Amino acid sequence: MKKFIFLFILSFVANTTLLAYDAEIDGVYYNFSGDEAIVTFRVKNARDNYSGDVIIPEFVTFEGKEYRVTEIGRSAFSYSSELTSITIPASVIRIADWSFANCTGLTTIHIPESVTYIGDSAFRDCISLITVNIPTDVTSLNNYTLSIVL
Numbered sequence: 001m002k003k004f005i006f007l008f009i010l011s012f013v014a015n016t017t018l019l020a021y022d023a024e025i026d027g028v029y030y031n032f033s034g035d036e037a038i039v040t041f042r043v044k045n046a047r048d049n050y051s052g053d054v055i056i057p058e059f060v061t062f063e064g065k066e067y068r069v070t071e072i073g074r075s076a077f078s079y080s081s082e083l084t085s086i087t088i089p090a091s092v093i094r095i096a097d098w099s100f101a102n103c104t105g106l107t108t109i110h111i112p113e114s115v116t117y118i119g120d121s122a123f124r125d126c127i128s129l130i131t132v133n134i135p136t137d138v139t140s141l142n143n144y145t146l147s148i149v150l
Helices: 002-018
Strands: 023-025 028-033 036-040 051-055 059-062 065-072 082-087 108-110
Touching: 023 059, 028 059, 028 065
Parallel strands: 036 065, 051 082, 082 108
Antiparallel strands: 023 028, 028 036, 059 065
16 A cells, blocks of 8 residues: 555656646746746657747736746747747847757747847757847857757
8 A cells, every 4th residue: 555655646746747837828838936927848858849820928917916928948949840930029038048949840030129148059950940130139149049950
């Protein structure tokens, strides 16, 4: 009986640690900190977390509280090969490392002027991107931001 309970608890903990988000709102996954929301991924190490055209709002409401969306988190959209376009609101100031890495179907992205940081490999291997605008106020553009590995 003890072994059964232990295995049950272990499987529950293992399954809950795979989740990477606090809430899913209109098809977008978020983590919350203070008054801010960070766009994240659905499940760690998963493929195709997002698809189609994704529109991120400037504000989201969760459990009666409004949060300002300020960041595209680390690996938030990575490996979402069915993602074709993304609309990022002017409230976002940071695009973290690997945010869009390997989004091979991504063709369109507009980075708002509010963004000041674009992390390592943020758009790595986005082989279908046609145009990417880099805002003039970006103070940190890191390694392999727009690289393609052949």
